[in-house]
Amino acid sequence: MFPDNGNGKGSEEVSTSTVGFTQKCCQFTIDEVLLATENFNESLVVGKGGFGKVYKGNISVGTTYADVAIKRLDLMSNQGETEFWAEVKMLSELRHAHLVSLIGYCNYEKEMILVYEYMPHGTLEDHLHKLHTPLSWVDRLKICIGAARGLDYLHTGTSIEVGVIHRDVKSSNILLHESWAAKISDFGLARIGPTNQPLTYVNTLVKGTFGYIDPNYFATGKLTRKSDVYAFGVVLFEMLCQKRPLDESFECGLATWIHESIKERNLKQLVYPGIQSEISLKCLKGFVRIAERCLDNHPNRRPTMTEVTSTLESLLAQSVLFSQQKTNNWLPTPGKIFGRMFDAFPFSSPGESLGISVSPDQDSDIPISSGENSGIPVSLFI
Structure with a gap:
């Protein structure tokens, strides 16, 4: 589906395609996510929902760095792998000025992480x-x-x-x-x-x-x-x-x-x-x-x-x-x-x-x- 490269050497782009629409979505390594969030530093938490905590981070996307919102699945959450992949697939296929853009994701062992464009004014x-x-x-x-x-x-x-x-x-x-x-x-x-x-x-x-x-x-x-x-x-x-x-x-x-x-x-x-x-x-x-x-x-x-x-x-x-x-x-x-x-x-x-x-x-x-x-x-x- 969206295999983890597991090489720890930088993000790569993967093509995701369902029902005929294709978009590029970055696959980040766990090392990149840890660096962006300072090892999930609590001081960077900007929100918390049913999925888990959301951290503000700065991550390398191609040749530039971008402020991002990093949503980390809480293992105790009611949501899980099904919801995670549903969101990755959905937002990889959809692009609109009034939809939050998915920049990428990380799937490493039990870690399921989504990386979005950062929305400064919150909810x-x-x-x-x-x-x-x-x-x-x-x-x-x-x-x-x-x-x-x-x-x-x-x-x-x-x-x-x-x-x-x-x-x-x-x-x-x-x-x-x-x-x-x-x-x-x-x-x-x-x-x-x-x-x-x-x-x-x-x-x-x-x-x-x-x-x-x-x-x-x-x-x-x-x-x-x-x-x-x-x-x-x-x-x-x-x-x-x-x-x-x-x-x-x-x-x-x-x-x-x-x-x-x-x-x-x-x-x-x-x-x-x-x-x-x-x-x-x-x-x-x-x-x-x-x-x-x-x-x-x-x-x-x-x-x-x-x-x-x-x-x-x-x-x-x-x-x-x-x-x-x-x-x-x-x-x-x-x-x-x-x-x-x-x-x-x-x-x-x-x-x-x-x-x-x-x-x-x-x-x-x-x-x-x-x-x-x-x-x-x-x-x-x-």
Whole structure:
């Protein structure tokens, strides 16, 4: 499969090929890995997941040295050789601006090590829940769009005829580049799946992360691309409210809380307080609408990642314009400039699914915050 050369004299490139797509992947020796990590020095640990610890290192790739992230399998991990080779094969075949690039691997005795491009800003999960990085609403939309593009590529844009289902989409598997571009990572659970029929499924043991797992997949074991769409919907709401999917404040999880909040017409409580003044009501409704569709209990009613991406891109354009207007201390008269621009995200009747009925004047590009500059009655949200 990917034999270990075992010569200890430097990396070599091996060609890996499955389902007709070939890429080059470096095979590193254990000596090179030990040198790059200073014998797995704990001070170089930059993360830890279900696979094991991740070290920042500097390793020779061809004629140059590069900063890399080196993921070392923990022998006590629930993941193992199957997941290791799955990730090597998958990332050797896939290349996209919004997927983390695999530089190489090392398979030596019991050591199973993956070497990736280094992502200086770490995981989205850390920024949302540990570092509490002050991400603006526009920043969040850009990150969502990058991740959505990566998933869309997996589902429909690869040279792999039957496409890829990630199976473990979550905020900790979205990494952030130096430019803050989002990249999908961790393909140990990914599966090959058909692309020509959206609901064609793969029967598999249920794997993933609680809080993100598609309930339909959990109940039936039938894995589809729409299972990734469900998990991404959870990530979208996680970005909006900055709460973990299994936050202790929830009785039944984030998805249930979201549905209840929408049913109760309480959209305001879905928005993280730090960004409320940055979001217009129109954009909020558009975002909630596409994210809620991702969480539909019926997979065939969920959008494709192509649709999710295009919708988020449209919302970003609106949000950038709204931000510019606020910077210039000017907001449009409700209903005069943008009119019913929100109709770009139609339901069959006003307020359907969101559980709200809004007049044209209330469907305008004004902030949802109940503070200064807000024209939205608090009663709309409670």
